Amino acid sequence: MNTTASPEQGWLGRALLAPGATLRDIAATIGHSLVSPATLVVALGVAGVLAAARALVRRRGRRLRAQARQVTLLTPPVLDAKGALAFWSHLIGQLRPAWARLLFGQPHLGFEYTVTPEDGAAIRLWVPGTVxxxxxxxxxxSAWPGxxxxxxxxxxxxxPDALDGxxxxxxxGELRLGRREGLPLRTDYSGDLVRDLITAADDLAPGQAACVQILARPVTGRRVARATRNAATARSAGAPAGVVTALAREVLNLITPEPLTRPARTNGTGAASGDRQTTMEYTAAARAAATKARGAHWETVVRYAVSIPVPGDRGRGEARAVARGRADALATVFGACTDHNYYRRRRRLRLALLIAERRLERGDVLSVPELATIAHLPTDDGLPGLQRAGARALTPAPQIPTGGPHTKPLGLADTGGRRPVAVKVSDARHHLHILGPTGVGKSTLLARLILDDADAGRGVIVIDPKGDLVTDVLSRLPSRLGDRVVLFDADSTAPPPCVNPLDIGRIGRAGLDLAVDNLVTVFHRIFHQWWGPRTDDIMRASLLTLCAQPGTATLADLPRLLTEPAFRQRVTRTTPDPVLRxxxxxxxxxxxxxxAQLIGPLLNKLRAFLLRPFVRAAIAGGPSTIEFTDILxxxxxxxxxxxxxxxxxxxxxxxxxxxxARTWQAVTARARVPAADRPDAALVLDEAQNFLNLSTPxxxxxxxxxxxRLSLLLAHQNLGQLTRELRDGISANARNKIIFAVSPDDARDxxxxxxxxLSEHDLTHLDAFHAAARLLVDGQNARPFTLTTRPLPPPTPGRxxxxxxxxxxRLSTPPDTPAPGGKPAVASGPAPGTGDPRLI
Incomplete structure (x- = not known):
């Protein structure tokens, strides 16, 4: 028997026929190689190159993870199913040049679905700091408007991290493609993969958490070419290849009389001929691979994990079984992607570290449609537990100002780079209408606007029927502005300033009729249920009579005029007007x-008003100690x-x-001042419907x-608080609208x-501290946008x-004495409570 192997029999034949000689030859070759100096030099060089490459990869990984951020995505109420295609196609432009990828690496993104019982389902994007x-x-x-x-x-x-004890x-594990990566996954799945993932992770126990992480980075055409090479010409896409196949072929060639491998017969197109079914499968796979090769591509890895807390060492086996079952449920969902290719599960060591650091080494190449199939926002609007956006987010128009010396800041846009948004002072003269219930951020916005006006040196008057707004402003005003403040505080024991509505010293006799009309109208509208024409007539005649006398009249004189004959005779005998006489x-x-019957309705309202010490001192305490003209x-x-x-x-x-009313008198006096010399000022009315009771419509x-040049900020809770007259007037003339979350009835209007x-649904589903704004820009309506109000700075203790x-x-400072800031004191007139000597 001849045991000498011929050269034609190949290395496997020689090894089977003469194993001893083959082993001796291999040992001799290895020994010769190890002692060769050239081999040592090559080995050291290869080791050095590998170490340098490893260090470079680690450095690039640390640089990508440094300053990384998380972007939480809140699904809009209406979603475009093609938004994910637009998103991943848009980001393919972040592909770096070859030299930059070599030195700094190619940044990748992490698209993550996390589910916890405490926070529900959340969709987040992990973004490296280099982006x-x-x-x-x-x-x-841009991809998902709203x-x-x-x-x-x-x-x-x-x-979540493990807690103490x-x-x-x-x-x-990790999901990798089970066949050649040049073959595509299914992209026409009729369901929603994200919905299935969140449903599979539903009903977690407290402390448990589930996560699916999709890491993706754009790849070049060369990487795509390698991925799709031979995919179209492979007869069996899933047949194993490599050493095992070659070894099996060699063994069969030895035991068969003829070589097993024969040249394949081809048809006219060059494709291997066979049965009809095989040809059809080959044609479909080739077309699918060619389709996948078109367009942009991403290199991806999918990881999934379930984490369950276990106190101590008890129950670890049961917890591991539960976690494995939950994890398998997540992996099973990706079976819906099976087509010419499919996902195969793989175990990974140090899975927790890989997920936490978002490491992406070498992944599978997917086309944009494939990636959009597994990484997108859910289209199911009834998915429980999903963190959703209450309303769509709209980017402000480019012409909306971002800030500056002649603007009033409103907040931040809630899209894109969250740029600041503001309204020009000149456009604010068209007034701001701010609408929303309590707790949505109205007071925060008002306080911001008040502080900005104060800091810019613009006059501002604030009427607050609750008290918190003024308190917030006082505790945040700079100390340097203290000499400009006039404070009316109903809870303070200190005497307040006096603003006498019958003091016409600065406005003159020309403003007397307006002052009386406003005063009568205010009482009439507030007490309209008990107010008749005779009461109106008595109050008007009495006020005109008091104001016609020398000196300064007050509302405290009105009851004396109506009830004390001696006082009435002394006042009325010098009245020059025959109608009044x-x-x-x-x-x-x-x-x-x-x-008594005639004046009873007026006196009981007036006495209830004047019996309060604060009101009597602030409204009927004598001549005015401050002038709103100076404040404005x-x-x-x-x-x-x-x-x-x-x-x-x-x-x-x-x-x-x-x-x-006193503010309006001071403003109308500006008509005698040239328009260019009128400084801008603001009147802020919280719960504005309570205070718009003037005689002027x-x-x-x-x-x-x-x-x-007086801008009004009119804030209130709902449209139902407004009369028809107020609603129509504010809707037409307060042209800057800032709308917080409102009721469905108000949203309809x-x-x-x-x-x-923005639809009715958007206006009713705005989140807290979110608002929809419709502003003027240079007198023209800009399209609406959404914003978030900025939180107030922390209060200064003792401020x-x-x-x-x-x-x-400053209130007690004589009127001609300069204020600490160098400006004349705003206060004027005698100290409150001195009264008028004429009436004693």
Whole structure:
């Protein structure tokens, strides 16, 4: 028997026929190689290159993870199913040049689904620090209009850490393509893969967490060419190849009379011929591979894990079984992607570290449609537990200002780079209408606007019927502005400033009729249920009579005029107006009972008003100690804190309305000043419907105020609080709209200002501290957008007391004495409570 192997029999034949000689030859070759100097030099060089490459990879990984951030995606109410295609196609432009990829690496993204019982289902994007800020947020806003993004730094692990005394059992793995990566996955799945994933992770116990992580980075055409090479010509895409196949072929060639491998017969097209079914499968696979080769591609890895806490060492086996079952349920969902290719599970060592650090080494090549199939926002609007955006997010138009010396800041856009948004001072003259229930951020926005006006030196008057707004402003005002503050505080024991509505010293006799009309109208509208024409007539005649006398009259004189004959005779005998003399003559002819019935409705309202010490000192304490003209023109800050809990609802409305009336008198006096010399000022009314009780119709007031450079900020909770007259006047003339979350009934009316960009659904589903805005830009309507209000800075301890003390000190300063800031004091007239010597 001849045991000598011929050269034609190959290395396997020689090894089988003469194994001893083959082993000796191999040992001799290895020994010769090891002692060769050239081999040692090559080995050291290869080791050095590998170590340098390893160090470079680690350095690139650390650089990518440094300053990484997380972007939480909140699904909009209406979702475009093709948004994921647009998103991943847009980000393919982040592919770096070859030299940059070699030195710094190619940044990859992490698209993560996490589910916990505490926070529900969340979809987040992990973004390396090397990706420019705002880029991903803008891509999300472009692909999914209306989606909200919330960026946090630094990025956290998608799975919770173990607490003290508690261990966490983790089960999961990695999903890799089971066939050649040039063959595609299924992209026409009729269901929703994300919905299935979140459903599979539903009903977790407290402390448990599930995560699916998809890491992806764009790849070049060369990488795609390698991935798709031979995929189209492979007869059996899933047949094993490599050493095992070659070894089996060699063994069969030895035991068969003829070589097993024969040249394949081809048809006219060059394709291997066979049965019809094989040909059809080959043709379908070739076409699918050719389709996948087109367009952009991403290199991806899918990881999944379930983490379960275990106290101590008990129950670890049961917890591991539960975690494995949950993890298998997540992996099974990806079976829906099976087509020419499919996902195969793989175990990975140090899975927790890989998921936490988002490591992406070498992955599988997927086309954009394939990646969009497994990484997208869910289209099912009824998915429980999913963190959703309450309303669509709209980017502000480019012409909306971001800030500056002649703007008023409103907040931040809630899309893209979250740029600041503001309204120009000139456009604010068209007034701001701010609408929303309590707790949504109205007061925060108002306080921001007040502080900005104060810091910019613009006059501002604030009427607050609750008290918290003024408190927030006082505790945050800079100390340098304390000399400009005028404070009305119903809860303070210190004497307040006096604003006498019958003091016409600065406005002159020309403003007397307007002052009386406003005062009578305010009482009439607040007490309309008990107010008749005779009461109106008595109050008007009495006020005109008191104001016609020398000196300064007050509302405290009105009861004396109506009830004390001696006082009435002394005042009325010098009345020059014959109409008024006729009124008092007829009044004197009434019996005591008739007079009591006639003046009773007026006196009981007036006495209830004047019996409060704060009101009597602030409204009827004698000549005015402050002038609203000075506050508006010299950059003063008037804060009226009139809480209903301290004064009562009617009294709070009455005092606030009288302050608004006095403000309007000061504003109308600006008509005698050239338009270019009128400084901008603001009147801020929280719960505005309580204080718009002037004799001037609201629509006329708003229209005139714009030309006189007074901007009104009208805030309230719902449209039902407004009368028809107020609603129509504010809707037409307060042209800057800022709408927080409102009721469906209000949204139906307000959507007329925001359609078609924002619907009724959007206006009713705005989150807290989110608002929809429709602003003017240079007098023209800009399209609506959404914003978030900025939180107020922390209050300065003791600042409110400091500002209040400065306001009291300045109030007692004589009018000709300069204020500490170098400006003349805003206060004027005698100290409160001195009264008028004429009436003693």
């Amino acid at each position: 420019p800020p705002g880029l991903i947020e803008r891509a999300v806003a 989606a909200h993004t919330d960026t946090t730094r630094p990025a956290r692990s998608p799975l 508690t261990r966490r059992i983790m089960a999961g 006729g009124f008092w003559d007829s009044y004197e002819q009434l019996s005591d009972t008739g007079r 023109d010299q950059g003063g800050i008037c804060l009226a804190r009139l809480p209903k809990g301290s004064l009562g609802e009617e009294t709070s409305r009455l005092v606030g309305s009288l302050l608004v 609201v629509e006329d007031m708003l229209a005139e105020a714009r030309g006189l 307000l959507a007329r200002h925001t359609d078609p960009w 409110a007391r400091e500002i209040a003390a400065a306001a009291r000190t």
